[in-house]
Amino acid sequence: MKASSQQHNFRFHNLGIGDIQLGRKPEQIPALVPFQRYSRKNSFIVSPNPSLYQFFNGDVKVMIENDDPGLALQHLFTSINEYGFINRIFLYTRKTNERLAGRLSQLYGEPKMRKAGHGTQNVWVTESETEITLFSPLFDPDINQVISFRFFHDLPALKEYIIEGRT
Template sequence: MKAIPHQHSFRFHNLGIGDIQLGKKPEQIPGMLPFPSYTGKNNFLVYPDAAHYHAFNGTARGTIEKDDPGIDLQHLFTGINDNGFINRIFLYPQEANEQLAWRLSQLYGEPFIGKGQSGVQNTWITESETEVTLFSPSDHKTVNTVISFRFFYDFPALKEYIIEGRT
């Protein structure tokens, strides 16, 4: 009989989820491994390169409040800067729906909403000067829905740290 994998539950906050936080070193976080060792690495293109990323190796769920059923995550990645500190967090929910932005608004307040041809972007700026973004593609494909975290003034994290799903 196959053992059921342990699910890690992480609470959303201004710097990320649980111990996975902006400004921390991924080596200090149990379950994080270098991206080249991640079994799902071939499903993604990462920029600037794979050496700048880590992936969570396990089953993860993000919770918003104490009694929240949580958001099951299919992928959890961190980008690291040249000093080895997390400067970007990417969360890929297993299921995305119209309630996701509402649920995040329960914690972060009213978002700035941008609509484009490729999808809708909800953005929250926290008191910690962190930008939390939820991108929901217009084609409603869950695989392309992503929640990301970065420090608001960290423009290299915004412009240089990019993950693309391969189709």
């Protein structure tokens, strides 16, 4: 499926970005399309089932503040739980931004930091009990930075809902 040419600008908040929020139904967001229709679906491994995922059909920039130039996304995916509500949001940046963790800290506070595979993770837990995780690769410029959102107490979303690029 070809992405629409319209540019969408969303701001970060505690439940996601713009209208794409944890706890919403994907049908409420017209640009979310079933993952099976994504032209690059074979570039990703998804769990537990591809039918539980959607992709955003359009160009997206995310901002922390109104005057922010924005961060271009290469991919935006959501997943749904057994009740049909968005339980994970995955934002793949178009290019690595070394200052992104600091910028997100301005919005979400001080993160916990840990090493993760070939990179580092910064993790924020908001007052609304949302967990935001930023994965930043250490040495491989071909690996995207990924920002993900989930409700902190939703352990199935953490352990079972995974999307990653094929290598």
